[in-house]
Amino acid sequence: MxxxxxxxxxxxxxxxxxxxxxxxxxxxxxxxxxxxxxxxxxxxxxxxxxxxxxxxxxxxxxxxxxxxxxxxxGFVDGHTHLVFAGSREREFSQKVAGVPYLEILQSGGGIHATVEATRKAGKVELTAAALRSLDRFVEFGVTTLEAKSGYGLDIETEVKTLEVMAELQGLHPVEIVPTFMGAHAIPKEYHSDRGGYMAKLMEAMKIVKARNLAVFADVFCEEGVFTPEETVGLLEAAREIGLIPKIHADEIVPLGGAGIAVTVEAASADHLMAIRKEDIPRLAESSVIANLLPGTSFFLNHAYADARALIDQGVAVGVASDYNPGSSPSENFQLILQLAAGKLRMKPEEVLTAATLNPAFQLGLSERIGxxxxxxxxxxxxxxxxxxxxxxxxxxxxxxxxxxxxxxxxxxxxxxxxxxxx
Ligand SMILES: [Zn+2]
Known part of the structure; x- marks a missing residue:
């Protein structure tokens, strides 16, 4: 041949x-x-x-x-929030002064500021910003990445974000695997009507699936965001609709998100800085990838996930950028891998597997890439x-x-x- x-x-x-x-x-x-x-x-x-x-x-x-x-x-980045408008460097001084993220969030900053900008932005603007990011990602060796919506928090903007991802596929060599993440936060207009927003999310997931705009559905299970009960309800509904569950789990408060990931057979449980010890053996027995995001710990001055405990107890670990405008605004995937080695104390060979084959598996693409x-x-x-x-x-x-x-x-x-x- x-x-x-x-x-x-x-x-x-x-x-x-x-x-x-x-x-x-x-x-x-x-x-x-x-x-x-x-x-x-x-x-x-x-x-x-x-x-x-x-x-x-x-x-x-x-x-x-x-x-x-x-x-x-080629590196596979299994967790990004690629498409958004605006930037949040003005919050940086608050963060540096030690104001906790959940406090910035409650005062209308954080994700709410990005939601406002993303709702206002046209597709051309969102596409141009994402293309610039994709150029940077590929220069750091990333050839496939997962990208989440979640800066619309209304059906129109969530769909717009996922449509931008679909259009990016024809414009850039980096392959994008889309995730619907309307459950990224409760939008301001629903603060006193959580049930109303849950119903909206169910409706949105059906639209997204019918239009084939996403492979996964992700929920931010965290104090002040979505409760464990709401998370289970949303992810079980997602699976029924035909979207594969993923979960932002145990990032700040140990709510048992990793255990939920096992229960709903999620593709991945992400963050895990505050994982409950008893959930580690459950993860090890499952096919859930523990997606660690050391760039977020670095940028927020938070504790790092205990990668050694996870690996030493037999869990399949992946490492990802969590690229987003609030807690990890960098496409430098090689820095993420350097943090995995230096801060998560992963062996060089483990880092390679966590940056390629395990995230490819998590995205359902390991037959073809990774x-x-x-x-x-x-x-x-x-x-x-x-x-x-x-x-x-x-x-x-x-x-x-x-x-x-x-x-x-x-x-x-x-x-x-x-x-x-x-
Ligand atoms: Zn994230």
Missing amino acids: IADLIVVGIGELLTPYLQPPVKGASMADIVRIQKAFVAVKNGKIIDFGSGDPSRYRGPETLWYDAQGKIMVP SIGLGKQADFVLLDAPNWEYVLYHYGVSHTDAVFKNGVQVVANGHRIGGISS
């Missing part, structure tokens, strides 16, 4: 390879191949390994010399570093040299080819 693309001269190729969800100690079990090549045809990997790939070379084959750079699978394997989509990143450990050690910067999506190069010399910010 003749390849369209052959990447040669890879200093080291690293990839997870086990059947996901990859749990506990197995997360550190990855393949490392020195002096490697990858051969690609029609956007899929037809061979990889060490040795001479000349047998795949034809007159039309693009022969790409990686010049000793290291290769990993590792470098035969028949898999040719999504990979070349990092200009002597080894993977160095990528996690030399922090705060991007090590990306090149990114390939579906076998097509979309980043060169660390910059997005043809992007709006290049």
